[in-house]
Amino acid sequence: MNGPELLAQHAGRLRTKVGAAYPGSHAVFRGHELHRDLKDLDWVELYVFGITGRRLTPQQVEMLHALWVYTSYPDARLWNNRVAALAGSARSSANLGIVAALAVSEATVYGGVAGLRAITFLQTARQRVAAGEELATLVTAEAEAHRIYGYGRPINSTDERLPWIMALAGKLGLAEGAHVQLAHAVEQLLLPRYPQLRMNYAALHAALIADMGLSAREYQLLRIPTFLAGMAPCLVEAAEQPEGALFATPCSGVAYAGVARRHWKTLAV
Numbered sequence: 001m002n003g004p005e006l007l008a009q010h011a012g013r014l015r016t017k018v019g020a021a022y023p024g025s026h027a028v029f030r031g032h033e034l035h036r037d038l039k040d041l042d043w044v045e046l047y048v049f050g051i052t053g054r055r056l057t058p059q060q061v062e063m064l065h066a067l068w069v070y071t072s073y074p075d076a077r078l079w080n081n082r083v084a085a086l087a088g089s090a091r092s093s094a095n096l097g098i099v100a101a102l103a104v105s106e107a108t109v110y111g112g113v114a115g116l117r118a119i120t121f122l123q124t125a126r127q128r129v130a131a132g133e134e135l136a137t138l139v140t141a142e143a144e145a146h147r148i149y150g151y152g153r154p155i156n157s158t159d160e161r162l163p164w165i166m167a168l169a170g171k172l173g174l175a176e177g178a179h180v181q182l183a184h185a186v187e188q189l190l191l192p193r194y195p196q197l198r199m200n201y202a203a204l205h206a207a208l209i210a211d212m213g214l215s216a217r218e219y220q221l222l223r224i225p226t227f228l229a230g231m232a233p234c235l236v237e238a239a240e241q242p243e244g245a246l247f248a249t250p251c252s253g254v255a256y257a258g259v260a261r262r263h264w265k266t267l268a269v
Contacts, residue, residue: 029049030050044065044068047225048222051218052214059174063169063174063208066165067226068225068228070161070201072227072229074231080101080105080227083101084101088234088238088246089241094232094239098231102224102228102231110154112223112224115150115219116220118149118206119206119207119216122179122183122186122207123216125139125186126178126179126182136189139190143190143194148186148190149202149203151187151198151199152197152198152200157196159199165201165204174211179207179208183203187199
């Protein structure tokens with residue numbers, strides 16, 4: 001059923017299982033009184049609980065913290081940080097600048113969409129291998145037909161974050177998960193034919209979270225703040241500099257390849 005009949009059933013009321021606020025009294029968060037029952041929760045733990053409705057282990061929560069810390073690069077040259085920095089340089093609202101930077105973090109090749117496609121590929125591949133298909137055949141077919149997200153990286157194919165992530169994952173007992181092992185196996189199958197396609201942060205990030213039992217949609221929501229801590233420093237520093245000075249580019253610095261300069265004829269009056 002759709003159309004007016006469906007809308008009529010929802011008119012004038014909100015049906016929710018996630019919570020409600022009662023100003024002056026209390027707030028309910030997924031069936032728990034927020035200030036009484038969840039007051040001691042770590043913020044990341046609360047964030048995951050809000051998305052999934054379940055609680056992660058302390059080891060998994062610590063891993064999530066590290067994943068966000070290890071990718072917090074305060075470099076204004078990065079595509080999303082640049083948006084935040086330019087907002088500071090233009091004296092825009094800090095909130096608008098950060099929100100805009102988070103929005104463009106959903107980039108297809110090396111942002112949120114890449115991670116979403118990485119976790120989808122890993123989860124699908126694991127299911128197909130469990131059903132009897134050969135991983136090598138799957139990887140070859142995917143590499144030839146599409147891009148395998150989570151492998152390869154601009155500038156330098158070695159991802160400096162991975163050794164730190166794997167060291168902590170080993171310490172926390174999270175390094176042997178099925179999706180993590182699968183992610184490494186895919187890399188080993190790719191390298192002989194595509195030596196530049198080393199595993200990057202997106203694949204390992206997605207594999208670790210897939211092993212926590214999250215769906216692709218839950219992963220997409222969970223990874224939203226991944227780059228957040230690196231954005232604010234870029235905005236702050238840009239705002240401390242002269243207005244509009246960030247990435248100032250003279251006309252001579254533009255490699256123009258368009259229509260050649262034209263000479264205008266002045267008509268006699």
